[in-house]
Amino acid sequence: MRSKALALGLLCIAAAAGPxxxxxxxxxxxxxxxxxxxxxxxxxxxMPVFDGFKLWVDQxxxxxxxxxxxxxxxxxxxxxAYDDQxxxxxxxxxxxxxxxxxxxxxxVADSGxxxxxxxxxxxxxxxxxxxxxxxxxxxxxxxxxxxxxxxADPVSTIWPHYISDYLADEGAKQGIKTVAILxxxxxxxxxxxxxxxxxxxxxxxxxxxYYQGVPTSTSNYTVLINNIAALNPDAVLELGYVGNxxxxxRNLQDSGSQxxxxxxxxxxxxxxxxxxNVGISAMTNIFSYVPASNYEYTPNxxxxxxxxxxxxxxxxxxxxxxxxxxxxxxxxxxGLVIDRTLASxxxxxxxxxxxxxxxxxxxxxxxxSTFVLRKDGAQIGEVTPLGQLQPAGxxxxxxxxxxxxxxxxxxxxxxxx
Amino acid sequence: xxxxxxxxxxxxxxYYTLVGLGLNLVFGVMRxxxxxxxxxxxxxxxxxxxxxxxxxxxxLVSALLVxxxxxxxxxxxxxxxVPRLLRSRDSEMLxxxxxxxxxxxxxxxxxxxxxxxxxSLPPRLxxxxxxxxxxxxxxxxxxxxxxxxGIAVLxxxxxxxxxxxxxxxRAVMVSRDEALATGIDVxxxxxxxxxxxxxxxxxxxxxxxxxLGSITPxxxxxxxxxxxAVIVVGTLGNPLxxxxxxxxxGVSLMLxxxxxxxxxxxxxxxxxIAVLxxxxxxxxxRKVRRx
Numbered sequence: 171m172r173s174k175a176l177a178l179g180l181l182c183i184a185a186a187a188g189p190x191x192x193x194x195x196x197x198x199x200x201x202x203x204x205x206x207x208x209x210x211x212x213x214x215x216x217m218p219v220f221d222g223f224k225l226w227v228d229q230x231x232x233x234x235x236x237x238x239x240x241x242x243x244x245x246x247x248x249x250x251a252y253d254d255q256x257x258x259x260x261x262x263x264x265x266x267x268x269x270x271x272x273x274x275x276x277x278v279a280d281s282g283x284x285x286x287x288x289x290x291x292x293x294x295x296x297x298x299x300x301x302x303x304x305x306x307x308x309x310x311x312x313x314x315x316x317x318x319x320x321x322a323d324p325v326s327t328i329w330p331h332y333i334s335d336y337l338a339d340e341g342a343k344q345g346i347k348t349v350a351i352l353x354x355x356x357x358x359x360x361x362x363x364x365x366x367x368x369x370x371x372x373x374x375x376x377x378x379x380y381y382q383g384v385p386t387s388t389s390n391y392t393v394l395i396n397n398i399a400a401l402n403p404d405a406v407l408e409l410g411y412v413g414n415x416x417x418x419x420r421n422l423q424d425s426g427s428q429x430x431x432x433x434x435x436x437x438x439x440x441x442x443x444x445x446x447n448v449g450i451s452a453m454t455n456i457f458s459y460v461p462a463s464n465y466e467y468t469p470n471x472x473x474x475x476x477x478x479x480x481x482x483x484x485x486x487x488x489x490x491x492x493x494x495x496x497x498x499x500x501x502x503x504x505g506l507v508i509d510r511t512l513a514s515x516x517x518x519x520x521x522x523x524x525x526x527x528x529x530x531x532x533x534x535x536x537x538x539s540t541f542v543l544r545k546d547g548a549q550i551g552e553v554t555p556l557g558q559l560q561p562a563g564x565x566x567x568x569x570x571x572x573x574x575x576x577x578x579x580x581x582x583x584x585x586x587x
Numbered sequence: 588x589x590x591x592x593x594x595x596x597x598x599x600x601x602y603y604t605l606v607g608l609g610l611n612l613v614f615g616v617m618r619x620x621x622x623x624x625x626x627x628x629x630x631x632x633x634x635x636x637x638x639x640x641x642x643x644x645x646x647l648v649s650a651l652l653v654x655x656x657x658x659x660x661x662x663x664x665x666x667x668x669v670p671r672l673l674r675s676r677d678s679e680m681l682x683x684x685x686x687x688x689x690x691x692x693x694x695x696x697x698x699x700x701x702x703x704x705x706x707s708l709p710p711r712l713x714x715x716x717x718x719x720x721x722x723x724x725x726x727x728x729x730x731x732x733x734x735x736x737g738i739a740v741l742x743x744x745x746x747x748x749x750x751x752x753x754x755x756x757r758a759v760m761v762s763r764d765e766a767l768a769t770g771i772d773v774x775x776x777x778x779x780x781x782x783x784x785x786x787x788x789x790x791x792x793x794x795x796x797x798x799l800g801s802i803t804p805x806x807x808x809x810x811x812x813x814x815x816a817v818i819v820v821g822t823l824g825n826p827l828x829x830x831x832x833x834x835x836x837g838v839s840l841m842l843x844x845x846x847x848x849x850x851x852x853x854x855x856x857x858x859x860i861a862v863l864x865x866x867x868x869x870x871x872x873r874k875v876r877r878x
Contacts, residue, residue, distance in 0.1 A: 207703075208698060208703060209694060209695070209698045209703050209804060209805050210703075210805045211803075211805065213698075213703030213704070213803075213805070214703060214704045214705060214803075217702075217703060217704075256805070355849050382848045382849070383848060383849040384844065384848045384849065384851060385849070385850075385851055385852035387809060387852050388844075388851065388852070389798075389799040389800050389801075390599070390798065390799065390800070392595060392599075392724075392725065392726060392729070393591065393592055393595045393596075393841045393844050393845060394844055394845075394848065396588075396591050396595070396723065396724055397588055397591075397844075397845055399724075400588060400591075412705060413705060413800065413801060413803070416705055416707065416800045416801045417799065417800030417801070418800075420707075420710050420797075420800050421726065421800075423710060423715060423716075424710060424715065424716065424717060424726030424727070424728065425717050425724050425726065426716050426717040426724060427724070443704060443705065446705075446706075446707070447705050447706070447707035447800070447801050448707070448710075449709050449710060449711070451711075451715070452710065491701060491702030491704070492702070493704055
C-alpha cells in the first residue's frame with residue numbers, strides 16, 4: 171500500500187514537472203517585420219537597404235531556413251514588410267501593426283534616423299527588440315532602453331571623428347585653420363554636425379566659423395555657398411541626405427567657389443547615385459566616408475564584398491532601377507546579425523534576443539567590418555575611414571581612396587590650394 | 588550678404604513664377620485647383636532626362652518638345668475630367684480631391700516605372716561656372732530659367748491681351764456663365780488654357796534639375812505647396828500677379844536662408860498665412876476675390 175502511494179506520488183510529480191521542462195513547440199516560420207519606403211525623400215536610402223535584406227532572406231530560405239538554436243532546427247523566415255512611403259506618421263502606425271497585429275518575432279526598422287525615430291519608443295513600449303539598421307541618431311540609445319541595437323552604421327556621435335581627427339592632424343599641418351559646417355536639421359546629420367563642432371572645439375586646432383542648419387528638404391544651396399564663401403573658410407563640411415548632397419555639389423560647381431577641403435556624406439556612401447546626378451567634375455577631390463561598399467573587410471561570417479556584389483547583380487541586374495551602394499551592404503549586414511542572433515538565442519523572448527545580439531559584439535566580423543555594441547545599443551565599431559574621390563589614373567572616373575586614419579589609408583589626401 | 592540674397596532671390600523667384608504661372612491660369616479660368624500641377628512639372632523633368640539620356644537632346648530643345656506634347660496631353664485630360672467637375676455643386680472643393688488623386692496616381696506610376704531614385708541632367712548643358720550679376724555669383728542655369736520664365740510671362744500676357752482666343756479666355760475668367768451665354772465655346776477656351784498650364788509646368792520641369800538639383804517622383808507635393816503660396820501671394824486668378832508672387836517668394840527664401848536658415852522650409856506657409864490675414868485678395872487682387 172505504502173509503495174503504491176509512493177509510486178502514485180512520483181507519477182504526480184513527474185506529470186507536474188513534465189510540461190514545465192518540455193521545449194515549446196517550434197514555430198513553422200520565423201516572422202520578421204520590416205518597413206521600407208518605396209517613395210518619398212528617403213526612398214533612395216531605404217530601398218537598397220530593403221533589397222539587401224531581402225537578398226539575405228532569400229538566401230536563407232533557399233538553404234532551408236535560419237538555424238534557430240532554441241529549437242535545434244532550421245526554420246523558414248517569413249518576411250512581413252510594409253511601405254511607409256517615407257512618412258513618419260505612416261511608419262508609426264506600421265511599427266505598431268507589426269508588433270500588435272502581426273506579432274512578429276523580430277522587428278527591423280526602416281533605413282535612416284528619421285524613419286527609425288518613431289519606431290524606437292514604440293518598440294520600447296511594447297518590449298520588442300528593434301534591429302535598427304542605420305538609424306544613427308544619438309538620442310535613440312539610452313541606458314534605460316534595452317530594446318534596440320544599431321546594426322550597420324556607427325552612432326552619429328562617433329561616426330565623424332576621423333574627419334575632425336584628420337583636419338586637426340594632417341589638415342592643421344597643411345594650413346587648414348577654419349571650417350564651415352552646413353547640415354540638414356534631422357537626427358542623422360544634426361547629431362553628426364553637433365559632434366563635429368564639439369570635436370573641433372575640444373581639439374582647438376581648427377576654428378568653426380560657420381555653423382548653420384537647413385531643412386532636410388533644401389534643394390538649393392547657391393546663396394548658402396555664397397554666404398560661406400564670404401567668410402573664406404579653409405574647409406567646408408556639408409552634412410545632408412542624398413538629395414541635399416546632389417544639390418550642394420551641383421551648386422558648388424556652378425558657384426565657382428573653391429575651398430581646400432570639401433566633405434559630403436553621400437559622395438562616397440552612394441557614389442554611383444551622386445555621380446549619375448552630379449557628374450565627375452563636380453565630385454573630383456571631394457572628401458567623404460569610405461563605406462563598406464568601397465572597402466574590403468575580411469568577414470568571419472557571410473559573403474565578402476566581391477561575393478555580395480556578384481550576388482546583388484545576379485538578383486538585381488543592371489537596369490533594374492536598384493542602386494548598389496553602402497545601403498545595400500547595410501541591409502544584407504542586418505540580415506547577418508539576425509542570422510547569428512537566431513543561431514545563438516535561448517528563445518524568441520525579446521530579452522533573450524537582446525542577449526544574443528549583444529553576445530555578438532566584438533565577435534562578429536562581416537563585410538561591414540567588426541560589429542561592436544556599446545551597452546546602450548549604439549554601434550561603436552564599423553567606423554568608416556575618411557576617403558577622397560580622386561581621379562583614377564588617366565581614366566574618366568573617380569576612385570574613392572581611403573586617406574585617413576593611417577592604418578586604414580590606401581592613398582594620400584590632396585588638399586586644394 | 589544682404590544684396591547677394593536679394594539679387595539671388597529675384598532671379599530664383601523668377602523660376603517659381605514659371606512654376607506657379609500655369610497653376611494660376613487654370614484657377615483663373617476654371618476656378619479649380621490643379622493639385623497635380625507639381626506632378627506634371629516632375630513629368631516635364633523626366634521627359635527632359637529621358638530625351639537627353641536616350642537621344643542626347645539638349646534641354647532647351649526638349650523644352651520646345653515638351654510644350655507641344657504637354658499641350659496635346661492637356662486637351663484630352665481637360666475634356667475627360669474638368670467639364671464633369673464643373674457641373675458639380677462644389678467644383679473648387681472637388682477639384683482638390685480629384686487632382687490630389689491624379690497626383691498620387693502619377694507619382695505611383697512613375698515610381699513603379701522608373702524607381703524612386705534621383706535623376707538629373709549634366710550641369711554643363713546650361714553652362715558650368717558662375718555668372719556675376721550685381722556682384723553676386725549665380726549659376727548660369729538660373730539665368731536661363733529666369734529668362735525662360737520671363738519669356739513665358741510675356742507669351743502668356745500676349746496670349747491674354749493680344750489674341751482673340753486670349754480675349755475670350757479673359758471673358759471666361761470674368762464670368763464663365765456670362766461667357767457661355769454670349770456664345771463663347773467655354774470648354775474649348777478652357778481646354779486650351781488647361782493645355783497651356785500643363786505645358787508651362789512641363790517647361791518648369793525641364794529646368795528643375797538645374798534649379799533643384801534633381802527630379803524624384805515624389806517632388807510634386809512640395810512643388811504644389813510652394814506654387815500655391817506664390818499664386819496666393821500674387822493673387823489667385825491673376826497670372827501676372829504670379830510674377831510678383833514668385834519674386835517675393837524667392838527673395839524671402841534667400842533672406843531666410845541667410846539669416847534664419849533652419850526655418851526656411853516654413854516660408855511658403857508663413858507667406859500664405861500672412862497674406863490671408865493681411866490682404867486675403869492677394870497683393871495685386873481686388874478688394875473682394877471672386878474665388
